[in-house]
Amino acid sequence: MAHTVEVRHVTKMFGSETVAVDDVSFGIGKGEFFSLLGPSGCGKTTLLRMIAGLEMPTSGHILLNDKDITDVPPYKRDVNMVFQNYALFPHMTVYNNIAYGLKMKRTPKAKIAEAVQDAVSTVKLDGLEHRRITQLSGGQQQRVALARALVNHPSVLLLDEPLGALDQKLREQMQIELVDLQEQVKITFIFVTHDQREALTISDRIAVMNRGKVEQIGTPKEIYEFPATRFVADFIGTSNFIAGTYRSSENGLKRIVSPGADIWVKSDLALSPGEAVTVVIRPEKFIISEERPEHAANILQGKIEDIMYVGTDTRYFVRVSSNDTRLQVFAQNFQHTAKQKFTWYDDVFISWDPESTSLIKE
Ligand SMILES: Nc1ncnc2c1ncn2[C@@H]1O[C@H](COP(=O)(O)OP(=O)(O)O)[C@@H](O)[C@H]1O
Ligand SMILES: [Mg+2]
Known part of the structure; x- marks a missing residue:
């Protein structure tokens, strides 16, 4: 060029x-x-x-x-x-x-x-x-x-x-x-x-x-x-970070072992087994639900600690039980969910797609 x-x-x-x-x-x-x-x-x-x-x-x-x-x-x-x-x-x-x-x-x-x-x-x-x-x-x-x-x-x-x-x-x-x-x-x-x-x-x-x-x-x-x-x-937007260790690649996905759960990530990052990595997930990529989702590749369980209503969306701060990290979830306020779905101290599941994830080495 x-x-x-x-x-x-x-x-x-x-x-x-x-x-x-x-x-x-x-x-x-x-x-x-x-x-x-x-x-x-x-x-x-x-x-x-x-x-x-x-x-x-x-x-x-x-x-x-x-x-x-x-x-x-x-x-x-x-x-x-x-x-x-x-x-x-x-x-x-x-x-x-x-x-x-x-x-x-x-x-x-x-x-x-x-x-x-x-x-x-x-x-x-x-x-x-x-x-x-x-x-x-x-x-x-x-x-x-x-x-x-x-x-x-x-x-x-x-x-x-x-x-x-x-x-x-x-x-x-x-x-x-x-x-x-x-x-x-x-x-x-x-x-x-x-x-x-x-x-x-x-x-x-x-x-x-x-x-x-x-x-x-x-x-x-x-x-x-x-x-x-x-x-x-x-610096750009908001990110959630979960620390883990790279284990293996299967079916085009990387398996990251982190306390309480394996996380599947689609990433081209060159890694050798045992290497420490950080999984990065944007808050709007998470789906938050009361019931455990049946088909999600990545699921974490946690409790709602804080809720912020910001007009276009509602921000949930969720404490993950297995690794004690605090995650931010942005849920868009569609018309039909204008009534807040969750409240403080609710037990919830957070799930997301392996493709909506990025990996960084540190
Ligand atoms: N003329 C100068 N003399 C000495 N230090 C400078 C001068 N211009 C910039 N710096 C320093 O260089 C760094 C980068 O500054 P600058 O390019 O103005 O940053 P930005 O535009 O991203 O805010 C800063 O630490 C600043 O203090
Ligand atoms: Mg400047």
């Missing part, structure tokens, strides 16, 4: 102590919506700034359209960045903010007008060209920042938490608009966020970062359904 951006063994040190980015490698395809996701301080901004040329890697290489650009200054790179705080000129008009870069490059006036108009309609700011930035809402300022980055038609748009300052409703609306916008302009997007829901919603692929390293790269579905590490399983 041809890559628009390739990051090869990139490391960034600040001083001799801080390893902000630690030997990171990945390739991003043309027109991909790629997200860097991770907690504050994990190195997302630093990585983005190195792709923009605003920081130099301590070691490693960055390629753009198959050319090594590690030593190319930022203004000669075919990339543009949307900053976290927008970095707009507050006293200038929308038009002049968007036109700024083109004016600096001494682009002919008529060309500038055309390009700005084009960018303005792409981000749906028509009619606001002559407003000052201070007269705009947060959402409108965000659009100006986008238009200013898009006006040069770069190969790659770098977005550093661009929706971070918006309230939740507007943020969700802008997420949808960003996806539409990206499909329209067909530019490769590298989007930084610490919000796992946001990353799952908008990305073609996600790189999950932790302490300067990439823990997993995959589609939202791969990352959510099959987290490769405990960090990913914990």
